[in-house]
Amino acid sequence: MNFMASTQPENRLLGPQSDSQRTLYPYVTGTSVVALKYKDGILMAADMGGSYGSTLRYKSVERMKPIGKHSLLGASGEISDFQEILRYLDELILYDNMWDDGNSLGPKEVHNYLTRVMYNRRNKFNPLWNSLVLGGVKNGQKYLGMVNMIGVNFEDNHVATGFGNHLARPILRQEWHENLSFEDGVRLLEKCMRVLLYRDRSAVNKLQIAKITEEGVTISQPYSLKTYWEFSAFKNPTQGAVGSW
Amino acid sequence: MFRNQYDTDVTTWSPAGRLFQVEYAMEAVKQGSAAIGLRSKTHVVLGCVNKANSELSSHQKKIFKVDDHIGVAISGLTADGRVLSRYMRNECINYSFTYESPLPVGRLVVQLADKAQVCTQRSWKRPYGVGLLVAGLDESGAHLYYNCPSGNYFEYQAFAIGSRSQAAKTYLERRFENFVDSPRDDLVKDALMAIRETLQGEALKSSICTVAVVGVGEPFHILDQGTVQQMIDAFEIAGEQEVPATDPDAAAGQEAASEQGAAADEGVAPMDI
Numbered sequence: 001m002n003f004m005a006s007t008q009p010e011n012r013l014l015g016p017q018s019d020s021q022r023t024l025y026p027y028v029t030g031t032s033v034v035a036l037k038y039k040d041g042i043l044m045a046a047d048m049g050g051s052y053g054s055t056l057r058y059k060s061v062e063r064m065k066p067i068g069k070h071s072l073l074g075a076s077g078e079i080s081d082f083q084e085i086l087r088y089l090d091e092l093i094l095y096d097n098m099w100d101d102g103n104s105l106g107p108k109e110v111h112n113y114l115t116r117v118m119y120n121r122r123n124k125f126n127p128l129w130n131s132l133v134l135g136g137v138k139n140g141q142k143y144l145g146m147v148n149m150i151g152v153n154f155e156d157n158h159v160a161t162g163f164g165n166h167l168a169r170p171i172l173r174q175e176w177h178e179n180l181s182f183e184d185g186v187r188l189l190e191k192c193m194r195v196l197l198y199r200d201r202s203a204v205n206k207l208q209i210a211k212i213t214e215e216g217v218t219i220s221q222p223y224s225l226k227t228y229w230e231f232s233a234f235k236n237p238t239q240g241a242v243g244s245w
Numbered sequence: 246m247f248r249n250q251y252d253t254d255v256t257t258w259s260p261a262g263r264l265f266q267v268e269y270a271m272e273a274v275k276q277g278s279a280a281i282g283l284r285s286k287t288h289v290v291l292g293c294v295n296k297a298n299s300e301l302s303s304h305q306k307k308i309f310k311v312d313d314h315i316g317v318a319i320s321g322l323t324a325d326g327r328v329l330s331r332y333m334r335n336e337c338i339n340y341s342f343t344y345e346s347p348l349p350v351g352r353l354v355v356q357l358a359d360k361a362q363v364c365t366q367r368s369w370k371r372p373y374g375v376g377l378l379v380a381g382l383d384e385s386g387a388h389l390y391y392n393c394p395s396g397n398y399f400e401y402q403a404f405a406i407g408s409r410s411q412a413a414k415t416y417l418e419r420r421f422e423n424f425v426d427s428p429r430d431d432l433v434k435d436a437l438m439a440i441r442e443t444l445q446g447e448a449l450k451s452s453i454c455t456v457a458v459v460g461v462g463e464p465f466h467i468l469d470q471g472t473v474q475q476m477i478d479a480f481e482i483a484g485e486q487e488v489p490a491t492d493p494d495a496a497a498g499q500e501a502a503s504e505q506g507a508a509a510d511e512g513v514a515p516m517d518i
Contacts, residue, residue, distance in 0.1 A: 101351045102385055109344035116343050139384070 022126035026078035028052055030063045031202040032164030033074035033133045034192050036176055037142050037157045038185035041213035042135030044074050045189040047197075048222055049204035056204055064210045066217035068093040070138040071107040072210055076161040077130035077149065085128060088117060107136025107143040111153070119151030131161035137214050160192075163200040168192035182211070194225050256368045266372060267365050270394035273374035277320035279410050279443040280307060282378040283403035283417060283436060284389045285427045288460030289380035291318040292436040294407075294443060295455050308457045308467055312337035314347045315381035316457050316465040320407035321394075322374035329373060333357065350381030354390045354398050362396030376406045380459055387460065405439060412442040429460060434480055437473070449477055 028050045035044035050058030063082070064074040067089050075082040092113060096105045105113075111134040121127050131148040146161065147153035158172040171192050180188065186209060197203045205227065210219040251257050252265035259265060280293040295304040308318045309330040315337060319326030336356060340348035357377070364370040377392040391406065392398045403421045405413035416439050424432065436456055441449040451474035459465035 099352060099355070101349070101355075103349040103351065103383065105344070106346070109346045112345040113343055 022124075023078070023081070023129055026081075026129040028058065028079045029129075029202070030061060030076045030079055030082070031200055032160055032162040032168065032196055033063065033076050033131070034160045034164045034168045034172075034189055034196075035074060035133045035135050035144055035158065036172060036180070036185060036188065037135075037144050038180040038182060040182065041137040041142055041211065042072060042144055043182075043185045043189055044072055044133060044135055044210045044212075045193050045207055046074050046076070046210075047193070047204050047207040049202060049206070050079050051202045054201075056202070059204055059206055060222070062208070062219075064208060064219060066212070066219075067110055067134075067136075068096065069104055069216070070212075071105075071110045071134060071136035072212040072217055073110075074133040074135075074161075074210070075130045078128070081128040081130050085114070085117075085130065085132070089114075104138075106138035106141075107134055107145070108138075110134055110136070111143070111145040111147065111155075115147045115151060115153040118147050118149060118153075122150050133159055133161060136212055140214065163196060163203075164192070167195050167199055171195065190225060194227065197225060197227065254368060255365055255371060264365060267395045270372035270374050271376075274321040274376035274394065274406060275408065275410075277322070277375070277407045278307070279405060279407035279413060279440065280318040280320045280376075280378055281403070281405040281410070281413050281417070281436060281439045281443075282318060282380055282389045282391075282401070283421070283424055283432060283439070284380070284387045284401075285424050285429075285432055287387055288429045288432055288458060288463070289382070289387045289389050290432045290436040290456065290458050291316060291378060291380050292440045292454060292456045293318050293320070294440060294453060296453055304453075308455050309334075310457075310465050310467070311353075311379075311381075312341070312347060313464040314383065314459060315350055315353065315379065316459055317380070318378040318457070320376050320378075320410075325373045326375040326377065329357065329360075329375065329377065332360065333379075347383065349383040349385075350379065350388045350390065351383070351385075353381070354379055354392060357392050358396050358398040361392065361394055364394075365396055378404060378406065380457075380465070382459055382461065403439075405443070407443075409443040409445060412445065413439040416442045429458065429463075430476075433458060433468070433476060437477055437480070449481075450474070451477060 030050060033044065033046040035042060044064055046063040048059060048061050049056055050061040061079060064072060065086055067073050114132055114134060118128060127149040129149050133146050135144045144159055145153060145155040146159040158176050160168045175188055189209060193207055197205055205224045206222050208220050208222050210217065251259035255264060255266035278294045278296060282291045291308055293307045295307060297304040305323050307323060308316060310316050311330060311333045317330055317333065333353060336353055337348045361373055364372045372394040374394060379390040379392060381388050389401050390398050391401055391404050402424060403417040405417060420435060433456060440454050451470040455467060456473050457465065457467040
């Protein structure tokens with residue numbers, strides 16, 4: 001049956017050969033990405049960890065990349081699928097530049113293109129196992145959107161992936177406002193990343209913050225957050241606990 | 246144009262380096278009824294002459310909406326024009342679906358031109374026999390392009406194609422420097438006047454012409470007959486007074502003369518012959 005599998009992998013979803021043609025589970029994954037709109041553009045933060053299951057295996061993975069002149073892409077989930085997406089986008093931007101006509105794809109266009117790609121893959125039961133954050137500025141208009149492996153996509157003033165949705169977004173909902181300064185934006189992102197560092201077991205203390213404005217993209221050098229472990233509750237964690245945990 | 250031994254195939258060059266079939270296709274454009282286009286910084290207006298074959302029939306559609314921000318006026322083989330409009334609509338809607346953004350006019354025009362070029366380099370095809378005036382808006386402003394059967398395309402401030410288009414072109418050449426900053430209504434008026442030039446004496450009525458506009462904040466749409474007739478009436482009344490006004494020295498003298506001429510005409514019996 002070998003020759004049949006190579007020509008019709010999708011038709012034989014339940015066949016033995018076809019499973020090797022599609023993504024079933026992720027292997028090397030990145031954790032949360034958090035992003036917000038501020039006065040001059042978008043600020044995005046992600047740590048540099050690539051986990052292999054429960055092992056924090058790779059500690060210098062760049063999970064945010066610039067796309068074209070106007071966009072910044074951050075990804076969580078399967079790192080190899082993120083690299084594949086970067087290849088798709090590289091080709092997209094290349095063809096866009098080849099027109100050489102003064103038009104260029106902005107963040108909104110890139111986000112929608114990615115939505116189409118993610119949703120189509122999901123429909124073929126062969127997803128790109130990622131949650132993507134796409135931010136950018138074009139002609140003074142700020143744009144921040146998210147799309148995930150099942151094709152759910154939306155735009156907002158602040159977005160996060162994975163654990164960030166549960167731990168960071170509540171903080172952002174309280175403290176985000178229009179026209180944040182750069183320093184305030186960074187401070188807010190660091191607050192979110194610190195909570196994630198304390199509470200997300202796949203987080204590593206080595207992160208980058210990226211900024212995109214009309215002028216372009218800057219991704220900071222990796223750095224660490226200061227943490228505090230002397231809280232009294234940490235000293236005797238099981239005091240007052242009922243049961244075995 | 247003359248028949249010769251190099252004009253049977255589009256894939257045959259003449260010794261002078263010409264492709265006669267392509268040139269004959271451009272002739273077909275010249276035989277079609279006139280279409281004109283002009284643009285300002287913020288608006289583009291398309292107009293065309295729509296003559297029905299007989300009183301019993303309706304006239305052919307020569308202006309097509311391609312998308313909210315792009316429209317096209319055709320001259321030549323209307324069937325070819327219809328097919329190309331469908332291609333353009335398809336390209337626009339696919340781009341919109343993928344990118345949630347309007348297709349830049351400049352790119353659509355290049356795609357159209359490349360499609361036309363293919364037909365000049367296949368022995369089993371013939372060139373499209375239609376010229377297209379593509380009007381559209383994108384990030385860089387208002388644009389008017391002309392697409393040829395040869396696969397060439399040009400950008401214009403104002404242009405006219407089809408039969409008796411030279412008269413319209415002359416009119417547009419005189420006035421085009423003013424178009425860039427013209428308000429929308431003046432642009433439409435200029436379009437109607439240009440159409441009138443191609444009619445050569447025949448009365449301009451909204452039943453024999455079609456006008457369409459696209460602009461900033463104004464999606465592409467064809468103006469309805471009532472509106473067009475109103476605009477024609479407005480400037481035809483003004484038009485009789487406009488002619489003497491261009492020559493200020495003789496203005497007073499001419500106005501008096503035309504009034505006297507009109508009075509004299511009323512007294513004279515109409516020609517019997």
